[in-house]
Amino acid sequence: xxxxxxxxxxxxxxxxxxxxxxxxxxxxxxxxxxxxxxxxxxxxxxxxxxxxxxxxxxxxxxxxxxxxxxxxxxxxxxxxxxxxxx
Amino acid sequence: xxxxxxxxxxxxxxxxxxxxxxxxxxxxxxxxxxxxxxxxxxxxxxxxxxxxxxxxxxxxxxxxxxxxxxxxxxxxxxxxxxxxxxxxxxxxxxxxxxxxxxxxxxxxxxxxxxxxxxxxxxxxxxxxxxxxxxxxxxxxxxxxxxxxxxxxxxxxxxxxxxxxxxxxxxxxxxxxxxxxxxxxxxxxxxxxxxxxxxxxxxxxxxxxxxxxxxxxxxxxxx
Numbered sequence: 689x690x691x692x693x694x695x696x697x698x699x700x701x702x703x704x705x706x707x708x709x710x711x712x713x714x715x716x717x718x719x720x721x722x723x724x725x726x727x728x729x730x731x732x733x734x735x736x737x738x739x740x741x742x743x744x745x746x747x748x749x750x751x752x753x754x755x756x757x758x759x760x761x762x763x764x765x766x767x768x769x770x771x772x773x774x
Numbered sequence: 775x776x777x778x779x780x781x782x783x784x785x786x787x788x789x790x791x792x793x794x795x796x797x798x799x800x801x802x803x804x805x806x807x808x809x810x811x812x813x814x815x816x817x818x819x820x821x822x823x824x825x826x827x828x829x830x831x832x833x834x835x836x837x838x839x840x841x842x843x844x845x846x847x848x849x850x851x852x853x854x855x856x857x858x859x860x861x862x863x864x865x866x867x868x869x870x871x872x873x874x875x876x877x878x879x880x881x882x883x884x885x886x887x888x889x890x891x892x893x894x895x896x897x898x899x900x901x902x903x904x905x906x907x908x909x910x911x912x913x914x915x916x917x918x919x920x921x922x923x924x925x926x927x928x929x930x931x932x933x934x935x936x937x938x939x940x941x942x943x944x945x946x947x948x949x950x951x952x953x954x955x956x957x958x959x960x961x962x963x964x965x966x967x968x969x970x971x972x973x974x975x976x977x978x979x980x981x982x983x984x985x986x987x988x989x990x991x992x993x994x995x996x
Contacts, residue, residue, distance in 0.1 A: 704921065705947070707881050756838070759831055759867070761874040762921060 689738045691773040692745045697766045698758045699730035733757060736773060745770045775988045777802040778815035780845065780861075782836050787822035787858065787970060794970040795819065798986035807839040817854045817898070817991050818845050820861025822914070822968060832875065832917045833863035842868055854898040854991045855962045859915055862954075862964030871957055871964045872930070873922030878915070879947025885914040887978065888945055890938040890953045890967055897960045898990035900937055909938070909981040911972035913945055918966040920948040920955075930955055937963055 700706045708729040716724045735752070739745045749767050758765040777795040781788050781804050788804060795802035795817075805812060807825075812818060826835035836842060842864070849855050849870055857865040865871045878884060887910055892903040903909070922930070927950055930936050938954035946966070954965030969982025 705879060707877055707879050707947075711881055756830070756834065759834070759874055761866075761872075761923075762876055 689740060692737050692739060692742065692770055693773045694735045694737055694745055694749045694770045695768045696733045696735060696749055696753060696757060697730060697768050698733070698753070698763050699728060699766075701762055701764050704762055730763075732768070742770050742772075775800045775817060775991055776813075776815045777817045777819060777988075778805045778812045779803070779819045779821055780805050780807065780841055781821075782807045782823065782825035782839065784825045784827055785821050785823035785860070787860075787968065790968075790970040791819045791821040791858065794973045794983070794986045797973055798983060798988070800986070800988065805841055807836070807841045810840040810844040812841075812844050812848055815848075815853075817856065817988055818848055820845070820855065820857040820864050821970075822859030822861060825860055825864065828860075828917070831863075831867065832860060833865075833867035836860075836864045837867040846870060849957075849962050852959065852961055854988070856899055856985070857962075857964040858968060858970065859913075859918070859966055862966055863917065865962060865964045870962050871955055872926045873920055873955070875915075875917050875966070876919050876921055877917050878919050878945075883914075883916040884918070884945045885912070886945065887912045888953075888967060889941040891941050892937070893939050894934050894937045894956060894960075896934065897937060897956050897963050898988055899963050899985045901990035902984035902987050908941060909972075910979040911967045911969055911982045912978075913967050915946070915966055918946040918948065919944075920946075920952040920966070922949065927952075933958065938965060938967065 713727040753765040940951040969985040972979035972982030
C-alpha cells in the first residue's frame with residue numbers, strides 16, 4: 689500500500705444559477721477589476737488515500753464523489769490530480 | 775397515532791415538532807440519529823435545523839446516519855414521513871424525494887411568514903386541506919431553493935406531486951415556486967415552510983396544525 693493525495697473539484701453544473709458566483713462577480717467589479725466576465729464558485733477537496741496504485745485511487749475517488757462528495761442533481765466533479773504523498 | 779421525531783446533532787426544531795404532534799393528540803417521542811429503532815411509529819418527522827452543521831451540503835451527512843436506514847425502510851414499506859426544512863433537504867439527499875435544495879437565490883437567510891397554496895391533498899399530511907386553500911406559515915432557511923431538471927419538474931406537475939406552492943413569489947428563488955413535494959405514493963412529503971411553528975394562535979397562525987392531524991396515515995406500518 690502506498691500513500692496518495694487526491695484533489696477533487698466540485699462545481700455547480702453549467703447553466704444552473706450560481707448566486708455565489710454572481711455575488712463575487714459583482715464584488716470584483718465594484719472593486720474596480722474590469723473585464724471580469726463570469727465567476728463560478730465551487731469547492732476543492734484534498735483526500736489522502738492509501739491504495740496500491742494511482743488507478744485504484746482514481747476509482748475510489750470517483751465512487752466517493754458519486755456517493756457523497758458531489759450531488760449529481762446540481763454538481764459536476766473532476767478528479768484534478770492524484771499524487772504520491774511523501 | 776404514534777409519531778417519531780428524529781434528532782440529529784444540530785436539529786433545532788425537534789421540540790417544536792414534538793409539541794405540534796402532541797398538541798394534535800398523538801403519542802410522540804424522539805429518536806436519536808444513532809438508533810435504527812423507530813419503535814413502531816406510524817409517522818416519522820424529520821425536523822428542521824442544521825444536522826451535522828450543514829457540512830458539505832445540507833442533509834448530505836445525515837443521509838448516512840443509522841436512523842436514516844430505518845426511515846428509508848419505513849418509507850419503502852408505505853409508512854408516512856414528513857421532512858420539514860432541513861428534513862426536506864435530508865429526504866432529497868437520501869433520494870426519497872427528487873431534486874435538491876440549494877442556496878437561496880438572494881444568498882441571504884430568509885426568516886418570515888409566507889403564504890403557500892395547497893396543490894395536493896393526496897398525502898397523509900394534507901388530506902385535511904382543500905386544493906387551492908392558502909395557508910400562512912413561516913419559513914426560516916438559507917438553502918431552500920428547490921431545483922430539479924426540467925423533466926423532473928414536469929413529472930412532478932403532471933403527477934400532481936407539487937404539494938405546496940409559494941403565493942406571490944418564492945422567498946428563495948425556488949423553481950416553479952415549489953415549497954413542498956411528495957413522492958409517487960404520497961407517503962413521503964418534504965417542505966421548506968414550518969407548519970410546526972403555525973399551530974397555536976400565540977404563534978400568529980394555526981394553519982399548520984391540520985398537517986399534524988395525520989388524517990390519512992395508515993397505522994401499524996413499521
